[in-house]
Amino acid sequence: MFLAARDRTRGEAAVAEFAAAGLDVEFLGLDVTDDASVAAAADAVKSVAGRLDVLINNAGILGPHAATSETCPDDLRKLFETNVFGPIRVTRAFLPLLRRAEQPRIVMVSSGMGSIATITDPIWAEQLPPVLGYPTTKAALNMLTVMYARELRGMQVNAIDPGYTATDLNGHSGFQAVTEGTDAVVAMATTGPDGPTGTFADRNGTAPW
Structure with a gap:
């Protein structure tokens, strides 16, 4: 098993935690925005290893919090470079x-904020921030999954929504623990040969596109 990260210090610290839990994990330096690093x-x-059984595309950043009408293309270039091109x-x-x-x-870690059905649901109208970048990149990632x-x-390619999980990405404001947020990832990463492909799911089952 490999754990990839841009930051070697933090990556190796995470590997040490896995090792303490009895898991054999090897650190892999990887910056998804850099061709040479990925190669x-x-x-x-x-x-x-000679092969890879499961690839989990988990890298993602939030991007600017500016209003949609005030967002410029240059504001989103780094966001798309990481969340889509990565x-x-x-x-x-x-x-x-x-x-x-x-x-x-292949498991693509997406978000419910990339779901057009969720974004346009009146129930969530006041709950989701009206920003342009992050939801757009996750909607693009969902389409990448389908394509x-x-x-x-011969492969199973699926997107998952981990849910609002307490991580560095959101300043640990999420109401789910990391173990809950990884439920859907683990399920898709370990699905059997008769498992789905081209789907979008969360820890409760099928999620709306």
Whole structure:
């Protein structure tokens, strides 16, 4: 098992926690916005394991909190580079290793904020911030999931919504613990050969696109 992170210090600290829990995890330096970093990470996995059974595209940032009408294209370039182009870059680099697996799976960590059905539901009208960037990138990630699933017939490609989980991303304001937020990720990462592909789900089941 590999744990990838841009920050080596924090990544290795997380690996140490896994090791203390009895899990065999290896740190992998990876910046999803950098071609060379992604290629080096793929080469490292190839040299150690020779294949990759599951790829979890989890990297994501929030971006600016400016009102939609006040947001400029330049405000969103870094956001799209991480949340949209990052998964494309990583998936493309690791596909050769996934194709060597018996049952390859790709999990895209999306968000309910990328769901058009959720965003337009009056119930959530006052609950979700009216920002342009983050919801748009997650909606794009959902479409990436569908398009990869259509082409990669021998793989299971799914998107999940972890729910509002307390992490650094939201200043630990989420009402779910990390163990709850990872339920859907683990479920998709460990699904059997007859499991779904091209779907969007959360810890309670199917989520609306």
